[in-house]
Amino acid sequence: MGRRILILIVALTMAVLAACNNDNDTDQSQESEELKMLEVDFEVVDKADVGETVELNAIVTYGDEKVKDADEVTFEYWKQGNEEDSTKIEANNNEDGTYTAQVSFDSDGVYEMYAHTTARDLHTMPKKSITIGDGASSNHEDEHQHDGETHEHSGHGEGLDMHFIKPENTKVNEEVKLTVNLQMKDEPFEGARVRYEIVNDNSDIHDWVDADETVSGEYTNSYSFAKEGMYKIVIHVENDEGLHEHTEHQIEVNK
Known part of the structure; x- marks a missing residue:
């Protein structure tokens, strides 16, 4: 009888330890998932000439993983101070975690742009700017008024x-x-x-x-x-x- 009780105690102890290890593994897995973030490295040159072809490049990662199947990567650009008059262009998925598009600008100015990115049920939209030709006036103010807005x-x-x-x-x-x-x-x-x-x-x-x-x-x-x-x-x-x-x-x- 004593031997059977001892075996039973050992078996129960091992079961409890295994359950604890599984819980820890689950917690660690959940914590690892929570620590992951959707990151977009948005690359664009600082300056270009009027009419010059400019490549927009978004490198999308989720934690250490390159995202090759983003739900959306769309570039949106506009002349500074006139965001309502923007242009959107869908990026080409190169299937290696990079998403690219080529654009050109038909007049001098400072242009601002977003890389709208949706993947892994997350959304981010890093912002960049580019100076075309002679750029914009140096007295650009923090308060913009355009189209009644x-x-x-x-x-x-x-x-x-x-x-x-x-x-x-x-x-x-x-x-x-x-x-x-x-x-x-x-x-x-x-x-x-x-x-x-x-x-x-x-x-x-x-x-x-x-x-x-x-x-x-x-x-x-x-x-x-x-x-x-x-x-x-x-x-x-x-x-x-x-x-x-x-x-x-x-x-x-x-x-």
Whole structure:
């Protein structure tokens, strides 16, 4: 009897130790997965001539792994101070973790650009700039006004980029997604409070919509416009450190 009890105790001890080891392995695996980040090394030359072909190159990694099957890599570029008039071009997947496209610019100026990248259920959008020809005026200000829209910087959000994905062909009573991507010094800006203020002065519509952070640095919600006309969308961004930034955009809603 004593021998059987001893064998039983040893077997139970070994089972407990094995379970603990499995738990530790699972915890370590989970921790390793959590430590992985989606990284994009966005390469572009600093200067080029008008009409010169420029290669845009995004090197995408997830931890130590080269991402050869990203869901999206799209380059978006615009002349500084005129982000609403941007051009998007889908990158070519070279199937080795690099994604490239070739572009050229038809006038002098400073151009800014994003590499919109989605992979492994994460999104990031590193930003670069390039000077074409003689570049832009040296007295470029922090506050830009164009097409009736003003981008203001409160001083608390230095280095904060707000990129609003403007819905197209918006119709009355059709739900559309309102999405803004936030980055602080080329990193996704997480944990912010984001609200969309929706105003139509002609119909006294003034709504507020809270956005959810669906992926890191991306804030979205849906909205249905009840009447046609021009709407002002004011995006308010706040956090617990006293940041309060906002930017305005215009959307036309048709029947």
